[in-house]
Amino acid sequence: MDTAIFFEKWDRELLLKVAAKYDCPVYVYRSDIISDQYHRLKSSFDYDRLKINYACKALTNINILRYLRELGSGLDTVSIQEVRLGLLAGFAPKDILYTPNCVAIDEIDKAVELGVRINIDNISILEQFGAKHPHYPVGIRINPHILAGGNSKISTGHIDSKFGISFHQLPLLKRVVDTFGIKVEGLHMHTGSDILDSEVFLQGAEIIFNVANEFRDLDYIDFGSGFKVSYYHDGIETDVEDLGLKMTKRFKEFCKTYGKEIDLMFEPGKFLVSEAGVFLVRVNVIKQTTSTVFAGVDSGLNHLIRPMLYDAHHEIVNVSNPDGRYRIYTVVGYICETDTFGVNRKLHEVSEGDILAFQNAGAYCYMMSSNYNSRYRPAEVLIHNGEDYLIRKREEFSDLIRNQVEINL
Numbered sequence: 001m002d003t004a005i006f007f008e009k010w011d012r013e014l015l016l017k018v019a020a021k022y023d024c025p026v027y028v029y030r031s032d033i034i035s036d037q038y039h040r041l042k043s044s045f046d047y048d049r050l051k052i053n054y055a056c057k058a059l060t061n062i063n064i065l066r067y068l069r070e071l072g073s074g075l076d077t078v079s080i081q082e083v084r085l086g087l088l089a090g091f092a093p094k095d096i097l098y099t100p101n102c103v104a105i106d107e108i109d110k111a112v113e114l115g116v117r118i119n120i121d122n123i124s125i126l127e128q129f130g131a132k133h134p135h136y137p138v139g140i141r142i143n144p145h146i147l148a149g150g151n152s153k154i155s156t157g158h159i160d161s162k163f164g165i166s167f168h169q170l171p172l173l174k175r176v177v178d179t180f181g182i183k184v185e186g187l188h189m190h191t192g193s194d195i196l197d198s199e200v201f202l203q204g205a206e207i208i209f210n211v212a213n214e215f216r217d218l219d220y221i222d223f224g225s226g227f228k229v230s231y232y233h234d235g236i237e238t239d240v241e242d243l244g245l246k247m248t249k250r251f252k253e254f255c256k257t258y259g260k261e262i263d264l265m266f267e268p269g270k271f272l273v274s275e276a277g278v279f280l281v282r283v284n285v286i287k288q289t290t291s292t293v294f295a296g297v298d299s300g301l302n303h304l305i306r307p308m309l310y311d312a313h314h315e316i317v318n319v320s321n322p323d324g325r326y327r328i329y330t331v332v333g334y335i336c337e338t339d340t341f342g343v344n345r346k347l348h349e350v351s352e353g354d355i356l357a358f359q360n361a362g363a364y365c366y367m368m369s370s371n372y373n374s375r376y377r378p379a380e381v382l383i384h385n386g387e388d389y390l391i392r393k394r395e396e397f398s399d400l401i402r403n404q405v406e407i408n409l
């Protein structure tokens with residue numbers, strides 16, 4: 001990998017300073033990259049009623065939520081706890097979309113109490129909702145059955161997916177909506193993650209437009225997310241400019257035939273924050289075995305599980321020795337089971353004590369961290385206007401026992 005590209009984006013001195021000041025392992029985010037991504041997506045569409053709702057499950061640090069709110073973003077949430085974090089961060093209830101899957105009706109009742117917008121993706125829940133909250137408007141998550149996304153673990157639109165109400169069930173959906181007198185204010189789709197081809201969104205859109213013509217009171221159509229970001233410095237990512245051009249044109253046509261202008265929504269997670277983050281770790285040991293040179297670091301799948309969970313790729317850079325000769329390493333964590341971050345990685349020669357950076361660490365990284373092996377979750381630092389701010393403390397021993405209840409045995 002060309003580390004020059006990395007160091008253009010991530011100031012080496014700053015990263016070393018952050019590692020020294022806050023210790024490792026530490027997640028580091030850059031607010032200006034989040035802002036650039038937000039504006040890049042926004043300006044790809046020539047449509048006044050474009051709304052971007054940040055899918056906050058990617059990264060819910062309260063400062064990141066506030067920052068995105070200030071940029072003008074709304075919020076897409078998948079749990080009532082995310083809804084509460086959004087409210088705490090100052091989002092208005094109408095700017096929070098709650099899109100749960102397989103949650104109990106009680107949790108949806110709470111979302112009604114909090115006054116946020118709700119997307120329902122299940123006929124049974126829709127019936128219960130209609131009976132309990134006849135006047136509360138809802139969005140419906142439609143499954144357009146489009147095969148999209150990186151791999152089977154992250155695609156959600158296919159026929160066997162648990163997400164959404166199949167568009168084949170439209171007659172049943174209509175019957176339930178009409179019988180309960182439900183006000184459908186929005187339609188929603190989200191077909192997976194790592195979708196490279198903008199045609200996927202356009203194909204999905206056609207299906208949603210057909211469904212939309214059956215509902216007269218729509219305020220919005222939400223085309224979800226799944227934008228692919230570049231993981232290999234190869235620039236292979238969803239062409240959002242192309243998508244923006246084509247979708248704007250098609251959406252305006254749709255609005256004409258529909259008879260009114262409605263909101264066009266997207267809810268990106270990864271696209272907004274993935275590239276805005278790096279994860280810094282320190283090398284504990286170099287271990288040469290018969291066939292492999294391991295670089296063992298002071299972190300593991302407890303802090304960054306994506307490689308082990310679904311074969312995600314994170315580029316790794318040796319921040320300490322940018323001019324060293326390239327050698328091949330397998331980078332592993334300290335967790336006591338197979339815990340591999342990257343195999344056969346070409347890194348500038350690594351010594352014990354060096355700082356390595358994992359890229360694309362803004363989305364789904366800290367959020368999936370755990371206390372496995374009774375380790376502490378790492379700290380988070382935000383770089384904003386050139387200053388570094390601690391935005392989450394590293395855990396400590398008391399955090400490990402805080403909720404444990406000792407009994408007399």
Ligand SMILES: *Cc1c(COP(=O)(O)O)cnc(C)c1O
Nearest residue numbers: 055190193225226267268269270
């Ligand atoms: C996870 C999720 C997103 C965000 O997906 P990305 O691939 O991170 O952009 C958007 N909408 C819903 C409903 C989701 O569950």
